[in-house]
Amino acid sequence: MRKIVAGKLHGIHVTEANLDYHGSITLDPDHCEEAGILPMEFVDIWNKNSGARISTYVILGERGSRCCILNGAAARTCQPGDQVIICNSVYVHERELTALKPRVLTFDKDNRVVDHLTYSVERDAVGGYSFSILDVANKPLPIPALVAK
Secondary structure (H helix, E strand, O other): OEEEEEEEEEEEEOOEEEOOOOOEEEEOHHHHHHHOOOOOOEEEEEEOOOOOEEEEEEEEOOOOOOOEEEEHHHHHHOOOOOEEEEEEEEEEOHHHHHHOOOEEEEEOOOOOEEEEEEEEEEEOOOOOEEEEEEOOOOOEEOOHHHOOO
16 A cells, blocks of 8 residues: 545645644635545645644634634644645555546635646556646646756
């Protein structure tokens, strides 16, 4: 079994850091449902501003609030306005990898969804892997590391 990305909130902005609340991250249920993140699910959080990396569980905030609130000890790792990446994962057998289509949302500064993306892994004729980032219309997007400068 391998640990694989299942969904991602990429570039969402922290709206609050609440040190005095029980630990966790509070997220808008709309965002969670679109990315396939469940309440009480453990997620990894990567702070794009500071480089901090933490793991905590999700609790649901007010629907439509676009909130991203770090609670308890997690509040020490982020400040309001920081951009973070929130990722859930699943364990799958390698043979199931091509069936997995992680849902990825990207955000503007007000935590409105900008893009609905999907990651796709395919096998080629000789058994190698290829990776694509697809937009909502299943059109491939350039992968930054592979784009010529």
